[in-house]
Amino acid sequence: MNKVFDLLVSKNFIRKEQYQAISEYQKLELFSIRNELLFLLYISILLFTTGVGIIIYKNIDTIGHTVLLFLLALLTVVCFYFCYKKSSGFSKQEVTFENPLYDYLVLFTTILMCTFIGYFQYNLNFQNSNYSIATLVSAMAALAMAYYFDNKSALIIGITALGSFVGLSLKIQTIFENTIFNETNLLVAGILFASLLLVWQWFSEKNRLKIHFSFVILTFALHLMAICCFAGSSQDIYWIFYLILLGTAIYYFYQKSITFKAISWYVFALFYGYIGLNVLILRIIDAVKMDQIFEFLVFLTPFYVIGSIVLFIKMIKNFKKKTNVS
Structure with missing residues (x-):
């Protein structure tokens, strides 16, 4: 300078x-404290919406469902009005508000909207509530907010809600009992949803629709696909299918990381690929009954780990040279 x-x-x-x-x-x-102030604003939005939920829960009998619904709807409409008034309208390209505070207002409005939708269905079906409909409507509303107002936070909420709708929800009991890997339906739903995200990103890129959303969409797809493949590879049936699918996904995201110059994708692609390779090696050892050389393999493990770390660092440096990423 x-x-x-x-x-x-x-x-x-x-x-x-x-x-x-x-x-x-x-x-x-x-130095500028802009990022710190925006982070505090983000935290305040989360705390406020959490407080609204707690107030609704604790005073649901004294205030009444109708009054709470009306107040929540009124606040949502007012916030949406200011977002709509200050926005420049829908565009396939990236658009921003003149004041970044309105991006957080869009996030706040999205959370309020999803809260209203869920509470509205809860009020209609007080005892036997099937929240899949509310989840789907919330996902569609959040995605609409994301694409109209160009808000990545709303996009994350929409993708998360849509994933919950297709069945990607875990019970606490499932986690503690370690039965998550036996949930075949959950694994299939995760792989299909990750594939849907990949198709949607391809469609968006082809039609030049919010291409800057690709990072968020593909990040969800990468982690979801890898985790489901790892879980499937622990099963006794079709484990080779999951590893093949994992290898295909790793290669796809390796190419995408170079195209988008996204070092985070590259690092996770290497990390997931490394784990997948080790799973395959252990599967082969178990299949051919190589117990007699187990001690020799244990002796080679430290050298294997050190060599893997050195190779990992070298590949990261090569990636930076190839993509000119600092």
């Missing part, structure tokens, strides 16, 4: 007094 100002002084674009003033300002090492 100093070289730039030296050049400006030599070309007489700025005076020496201005150059000295700029140098003194740089020595103060001041």
Whole structure:
């Protein structure tokens, strides 16, 4: 930066007094607190919406369902009005608000809208509530907010709600009893949903529709596909199918990481690929009954791990050179 100002002084674009003033300002090492304030605003939105939910839960009998629904709907409509008024309308390309605070207002409105939808169905079906309909409607509403107002936070809410609708929900009991890997329907739903995300990203990229959303969509697809494949590879049946699917997904995201210059995808592709390779090796050892050389394999394990770390670092450096990512 100093070289730039030296050049400006030599070309007489700025005076020496201005150059000295700029140098003194740089020595103060001041920084912008914009990100910190936006983060606090994000936290305040989450705390406020959580407080609204707690108030509704604790005072549901004293205030009444109708009053709470009316107040929640009114607040949602008011917030949506300000979002709509300050937005520049729908566009396939990336658009932003003039004031970044309205991005958080869109997030706040999306949370309120999903809360209203869920509470509305809860009020209609007080005892036997099937929340799949409310989840689907919430997902559609959040995705509509995301694409109209160009908001990635709303997109994350929409994808999460849509995943819950197709069956990607875990019970606490399932986790503690370690029966998650036996839930075949859950694994199939996860793989199908990840595939749906890949198809939607391909369609969006082909039609130039919110291409900057691709990072969020593909990140969901990458982790969901990998986790489901790992869970499937632990089963005694069709484990080879899950590993083949994992290898195909790893190669796909490896290519995408280079195209988008996304080092996070590249790192996770290497990480998931490494785990998948180890699972395959253990499966082969178990299949051919190589118990007699087990001690030798244990002896080679430290060298294998060190070699893997060195290779991992080397591949990261090559990726940075290839994509010019700092």
